[in-house]
Amino acid sequence: MQTKVVLQDEKNIDYATLKEAGDIIKKGGLVAFPTETVYGLGGDALNPESSRKIYEAKGRPSDNPLIVHVCEKEDVALLTSCVSEEAKAVMEAFWPGPLTIILPKSDKVPYETTGGLETVAIRMPSHAVAREFIRAAGGYVAAPSANLSGRPSPTLACYVLEDMDGRIDMILDGGDIPIGLESTIVDLSGDKPTLLRPGVITPDMLEEVLGEVEIDPTILEGNSKARPKAPGMKYRHYAPKGDMLLIEGTSEKVVEEINRSLAKDKEAGIKAGVIATRENAPFYNSDIVKILGGKDETDKIAASLYRCLREMDDEGVEKIYSESFTTEGIGHAIMNRLLKAAGYKKITL
Ligand code: TXA
Ligand code: MG
Numbered sequence: 569m570q571t572k573v574v575l576q577d578e579k580n581i582d583y584a585t586l587k588e589a590g591d592i593i594k595k596g597g598l599v600a601f602p603t604e605t606v607y608g609l610g611g612d613a614l615n616p617e618s619s620r621k622i623y624e625a626k627g628r629p630s631d632n633p634l635i636v637h638v639c640e641k642e643d644v645a646l647l648t649s650c651v652s653e654e655a656k657a658v659m660e661a662f663w664p665g666p667l668t669i670i671l672p673k674s675d676k677v678p679y680e681t682t683g684g685l686e687t688v689a690i691r692m693p694s695h696a697v698a699r700e701f702i703r704a705a706g707g708y709v710a711a712p713s714a715n716l717s718g719r720p721s722p723t724l725a726c727y728v729l730e731d732m733d734g735r736i737d738m739i740l741d742g743g744d745i746p747i748g749l750e751s752t753i754v755d756l757s758g759d760k761p762t763l764l765r766p767g768v769i770t771p772d773m774l775e776e777v778l779g780e781v782e783i784d785p786t787i788l789e790g791n792s793k794a795r796p797k798a799p800g801m802k803y804r805h806y807a808p809k810g811d812m813l814l815i816e817g818t819s820e821k822v823v824e825e826i827n828r829s830l831a832k833d834k835e836a837g838i839k840a841g842v843i844a845t846r847e848n849a850p851f852y853n854s855d856i857v858k859i860l861g862g863k864d865e866t867d868k869i870a871a872s873l874y875r876c877l878r879e880m881d882d883e884g885v886e887k888i889y890s891e892s893f894t895t896e897g898i899g900h901a902i903m904n905r906l907l908k909a910a911g912y913k914k915i916t917l
Contacts, residue, residue, distance in 0.1 A: 571733050573725065576602070576740040578696045583704075585740070586697075590704025592737045593618070598625055600714040600728045601701045602742030603693040605666045605751050605767070606721035606874070607728045608637065608711030609736065610701070613647075616680035619710055625735040628717040632799045633683035634710040635668050635751075638692050639702040647688050647708070649674050654756050654778055661777045664694035666747055667769045670755040681710050683799060687757045697742045713750060714739075718807055719881075720874040720909070723748045727878055748871035749901050753798055754781065763787070764798035766901040768870070787904050788895065790912025808877040810841070810885045812910040816892035817917030823851045825917055826889045830854050833887055841880055843890035845869075856885055866898045873902065877909060 574585050589599045596618050598611050609626065611618030613636040623630045636647055641659050644651055648671040655669055673688035682688050693699060702709045713721035716731040725741035732739070752767030754774055762782040763771055774781045786796040813829075815822045826842055830853055833840040841856030842849075845863045858876040861868030880888050890906055892914065893899045907914065 569734055569737065571729065571736055571739060573729060573739045573741055576697045576742050578602075578742055581696060581700055583700070586700050586704040589701055589738055589740060590706065593705035593709065596621070597738075598622060598736040599701070599705075599738040599740065600725075600732060600736060601698055601709075601711070601740045602695055602725070602745060603637075603698040603711075604695045604745065605693070605747045605749060606723055606745055607714040607725065608698070608709075609714035609728075609732065610637070610705065610709040610711040612706065613637075613681050613708040613710035614676060614678065616678040619678065619680035622710060622712060625732060626712060626715070626717050628712065630680070631683045632712075633685055633689060634681050634712050635689040635691050636677065636681065637698065637702050637709045637711050638690060639699045639707060641692060643707050644671075644690055646676055647674055647690055648672055652756060654761060657777050658754065658756070658774070659692070662769055662773075663692040664699065665692075665769070666694075666751040666767050667691065668751045668753045668765075670753065670757050670764070672757050685799075687755075689753065691751055695742065697740060701740060720808065720877040721750060723871070723874050727875075746871065747867075748874060749898075749905060752901075754778075755797060762797065764796070766904050768898050768901065770897055770900060787900075788907060790907065807909050807911075808885075808888060809881045810888045812888040812890060812913065814890050814892050814906055814910050814914040815917065816914060819848050821917040822891055823848055825915075827851075827853050829887075829889060838886050839884060840887040840889065841883070841885040843876055843880075843888060845891055848891065856880070856883060866893070866902065869893065870898050870902055873905060 611622045668691040677688045714728045722728045723745045752769040753765040755762045761778045842852045849859050860872045
């Protein structure tokens with residue numbers, strides 16, 4: 569299969585191209601598209617054959633359910649047997665935007681899309697290209713992140729192409745992605761709202777609308793005995809190829825410890841790199857130092873994280889040492905992704 573890449577500017581949408589992309593989805597094909605969080609790999613959410621193709625293109629286990637993307641709040645009604653008051657309230661507060669809600673599924677949603685579950689994940693993105701593409705595709709687009717299973721989610725179209733060339737019909741290249749981490753997921757299908765995946769919409773923000781929100785204990789703990797409620801969270805994805813370790817402590821101690829490890833790796837002929845804040849970066853004795861952003865620039869840190877992990881892969885880095893961040897605000901999502909990338913390996917000094 570030839571994968572066609574077309575530019576699509578959020579500020580100057582080319583509707584002819586979007587119609588072409590929409591027709592591909594309607595015929596059961598696959599199109600990757602930009603959203604405000606990461607690039608998605610879209611197929612017709614109501615067509616079981618399309619969902620099967622998505623799993624195949626990603627090399628993803630088919631028990632890992634897909635998020636259904638809509639372009640209007642009203643479109644949720646077709647997907648669920650119950651739009652609760654809670655659901656209406658969060659949709660009003662956070663949609664369009666980086667929040668996915670889990671609701672009981674209707675008969676219209678095939679089990680192929682929900683990975684066999686009785687619930688469905690739904691999100692209405694704010695990215696204009698995503699919204700207009702979903703509309704052109706008939707209104708219901710199932711889309712996981714557009715990476716091969718196990719690789720960091722793509723924040724640039726060139727990374728989608730790297731993973732998906734020859735596997736999908738089209739890529740809509742919308743340039744840089746503003747957020748760079750996947751949407752927050754909140755489960756509203758049970759007795760209590762539960763956060764399944766942290767993102768830019770934080771638990772505090774959700775609690776303002778929903779009252780108390782439970783937090784899945786597996787989010788920051790690798791050794792937790794509990795099974796993550798979002799099936800996808802059990803896989804070690806977001807993973808670079810190199811062996812990764814997080815180091816937590818004061819800047820001085822972290823720099824000292826990482827430099828000690830770098831010296832040992834150099835002796836052993838191991839290619840090692842560092843994921844750093846701008847403030848600490850000059851002090852590391854390595855040629856490979858990736859700067860995520862300044863210590864307080866958490867939005868920038870989130871936006872550059874996956875690109876840094878991919879660059880480490882591209883440069884063949886075998887060991888990756890990363891600084892650790894606060895779990896306040898979006899830091900909760902950053903640390904969740906970093907810990908998963910590191911297989912939860914962290915030392916505290
Ligand atoms: O920001 C995002 O959400 C991006 C963009 C493309 O929208 N999509 C994304 O999809 O991150 P994916 O497939 O990479 O992650 C979806 C997560 C998985 O961990 C999956 O297990 C969980 O959502 N999920 C989907 N449906 C679910 C359900 N019914 N119950 C619990 N978890 C669900
Ligand atoms: Mg993903």
